[in-house]
Amino acid sequence: MVRRPTKIExxxxxxxxxxxxxxxxxxxxxxxxLVQEYLI
Incomplete structure (x- = not known):
């Protein structure tokens, strides 16, 4: 049996x-x- 998650969960x-x-x-x-600044 699979426990179904509650609405709150x-x-x-x-x-x-x-x-x-x-x-x-x-x-x-x-x-x-950061990458753009590094490449410029």
């Missing part, structure tokens, strides 16, 4: 995913800027 997971995506985008943008 799903909301919490979704929030964490959104945060992770935002952090990842920020890091990628910063890395791009």
């Amino acid at each position: 799903l909301i919490r997971l979704r929030r964490r995913l959104k945060l992770a995506r935002r952090l990842h985008k920020m890091l990628r943008d910063r890395l791009t800027i």
Whole structure:
């Protein structure tokens, strides 16, 4: 029997995913800027 995640767990997971995506985008943008500065 597979335990189904509760609504609260799903909301919490979704929030964490959104945060992770935002952090990842920020890091990628910063890395791009650093690389551009290095190449110039």
